[in-house]
Amino acid sequence: MSKQDQFRQVIEEGYTFEGASITLGGAMLDGECLTNALVRVPLETLNRHGLIAGATGSGKTKTLQIIAEQLSAEGVPSLLMDIKGDLSGIAVPSGGHPKIDDRHAQIGFPFEPGQSPVEFLSLSEEKGLRLRATVHEFGPVLFSKILGLNDTQSGITAVLFKYCDDNQMPLVDLEDFKKLLQYSTNEGKDEMESLYGLISTASVGAIMRRIVELEQQGADRFFGERSFDVEDLCRIDEEGKGMVSVLRLTDIQDRPKLFSTFMLQILAEIYATFPEEGDMDRPKLVLFIDEAHLVFEEASDALLDQIEVMVKLIRSKGVGLFFVTQNPADIPDDVLGQLGLKVQHALRAFTAKDRKAIKLAAQNYPESDYYDVAEVVTKLGIGEALVTALNEKGIPTPLAHTLLRAPQSRMDVLTEKEIDSIIRKSRIADKYNEEIDRESAHEILTAKIKAAQTEERQEELKSQQKKAAGTSTRRAQKSMFEKILNSPTTRQIGRTVARELTRGILGVLGVKKRR
Template sequence: MSKKEEFVAAIQKSYKTDKPVIHLGSAILDGEIISEAKVSLPLRMMNRHGLVAGATGSGKTRTLQVFAEQLSAAGVPVFMSDIKGDLSGIAQPGKTNAALEERSQILGNVFSPKGYPVELYSLSGQKGSQMRATILEFGPILLSKIFELNDTQSGVLAILFKYADDKDLPMVDLNDLKKVLNYLSEGPGAAEIKGDYGSISSSTAGTILRKIVALEQQGVGSIFGERSFDINDLIDRVDGQGIISLLNISDVQDKPALFSTFMLSLLAELYQKLPEAGDLDKPKLVFFLDEAHLLFKDAPKAFLDQIEQVIRLIRSKGVGVFFCTQMAQDVPVSVLSQLGNRVQHVLRAFTPQDADGLKQTVKTYPKSDFYKIDQVLTTLGIGQALITVLNDKGIPTEVAATHLLPPTSIMGPMVQAEYDQHVQQSTLYQKYKDPIDPESAYEMLTRRMEEHAKVEAQVKEEVQEVKKGKEEKGMISEALNSPLAKQIGREVVRGVFGMLFGKTTRSRTKKTGGFFGF
């Protein structure tokens, strides 16, 4: 048996299954694309998570598009972040050309243009249906990541959430957060929390407040509030096809901590609200996190621990998560070890750091009898990738350098007019368009502070009255004890006694002729 025959037999045996699959392409050996050596990923293994990595321009975005198309066709909803705003073309059938037809023929396929059901979302509300979350849903750990707080400041933020939870104060938007912060740092609550929670210094409170105001000034404060996004809207189908939900973040690209953390908050909510599902023939939802390195950059340990927990446990809820980034090393080892499926596009080794990253990546692949992994990873063409996934029994497949299938929808954005029309016609756009302002911590604490101010004013007034009374009493006492008052008193006494004695003498003189009767 020749090397090629051995290779084909190994690939066919490794990837063989009678379960529904995502068709990825055909394997390559010694530069030859072998159409019968099919490479695929079983749908039931999609909730074992995965990694799509590779250098800029290597075709990662189109690989994500192929995944999304086939998942949708299989009835599996998809959530994807659209970093550059160029994935909206998935909603429209692709246009055939000679290159696409040739690629399909080499892979033993027929190119059939097709569009898929798409929902367009935005964090600013300008590029699609407004996605929001309440402050309470975000929690202190994710907010600390957005505000880039240090450990001390994160601890204070945790105090705000604990107090709000203990006192049944709903924190919905940034106004609520600011009000709770003000109430506990400078308002009546400062003395209240000292014993149970600890004091909040004015400098720490000022820093957190400045972070909040800066976010508001950047025009993205609208992501916090009601109506909060309902995750059930992600798990939807149209005519048997899964909805592809695209979060367009092209207008907030300069705020990576914001959009990456928001996507993680959606994952956390999925984990909290979805029931246990166990092993399914196909996942309920597949979640693609593009530019994943932004999620982990400068992340505190508490944040990383939360990601690890969500990724480890959300599999049992029927949700698969795929990270998309340039290097596998962009993902922490604790998370990387949980990713069972790998699609690695070409790696560049232009610097010593790149070379070290290449060596580390090679070590993460199973041993291959047909490839020198380090050589393959640096010589892959655009639209090619080194793949190893879990077969339907959960066993890692043979490593296969793969010529990937092309997307069947448009590889680019919709025309702007069509994009706007697509957004306006969405029922979800109307559902989330207008914000709701429920009674929350802001209104409740405002009333409490007003009542406290009234009580303080009343007490102050009573104190002033008492003080005034004491002052008047003191003035009288002082007046009575002054030298002038004493002199006047003596004169009055003399006058009175003088009058009395004068009257008596005159009276007695008239009767007796003298005082002694002489």
């Protein structure tokens, strides 16, 4: 048997599954694509997470698009983080191209244009349904980790959350929490200390500065109502296709803190609300995190720990996570070790550091009798990748140099007019674009402070009135006495008394003198 026949047999055995699967492309050997040697991924293992890595321009985003649209066709909804703005085309069919037809002829099946049902979402000023969450939904532990607080500051945060729970004060947005911080060291200081002990003013100031930092990255627009219901990510359309939710984040690259905040919140919400699913024949939801290094670069150690825990546990909820980044080294080792499907596009070796990174990246893939991974990964063309997945028994499939199929949808950005048209057709747009401003902690504490100030002022006025009344009485008494003393009658009586008294004294003296 020739080397090529042996390789074809390895691919057929390694990538043939009993259950449903999606097709990524055709296997290649010695630079040639072997027709009908298809590289597939079983739907059953896509909740074991995945990695799509490669240098800029190597085709990572198109691979993401391929997987998402095939998942949609199989009835699996997904959430796509569109940081570069080039994923909106998944909503309309491809216009086709002779090069696409030629690629598919090499792989072994015809190209069929298609589209997926799309919902556009937004965290900021981008067009789309607004995603929000309340501070209360984060809870003290998660909120402290987002802010990167130390143990003392986290303790204060827990106390403030407890105070709001005990007093039925909703913590909706960052203004609520800032007002609560101010209250704890000013008007409510005595109350807080009597209930929970001394609260450090310095620690409160440090927390306030962290919140201001978060606000500077646009988080004030994220915290609020109406809170996004993660079940809305799991919708299926009338044709049985999974909804592709495209989160538009082109203006978020300089605000990694906001991106990390959103990612951690949505993972926590999914984990808290989705039931345990056990073994499923396909995922309930798949999340694609493009430019994943933005999640990890600015994350604190506590935040990284939380993300790692979520990655390990969330697959039992039927949820898959795909990290899309330039180099596998961008992903922490504990997370990288949890990723079942790996699609490695080309890496470029321009420096000694690059060559070292390539050697490390090659060690993430199974050994192969047909490829020198460290060498092949530098020679991959656009739309080619090294692929390994998990089969239905959880065993890694053989490493395959793969010529990837083309996306069935448009490989380009939609116009603003096309995006507006899709948003107008949304069935949940009215639900999430409605801004709600109910009474929360800020308004309750403001009213409480105002009432206390009013009561204090009233007590002060009463005290002033009493003092004024006492002074008035004394003045009245003094005035009456002065009137009596100054009256003509009083003066006349006084003169008579004085004269008679003088006479008496002189009379006595005169008698004594005569004797």
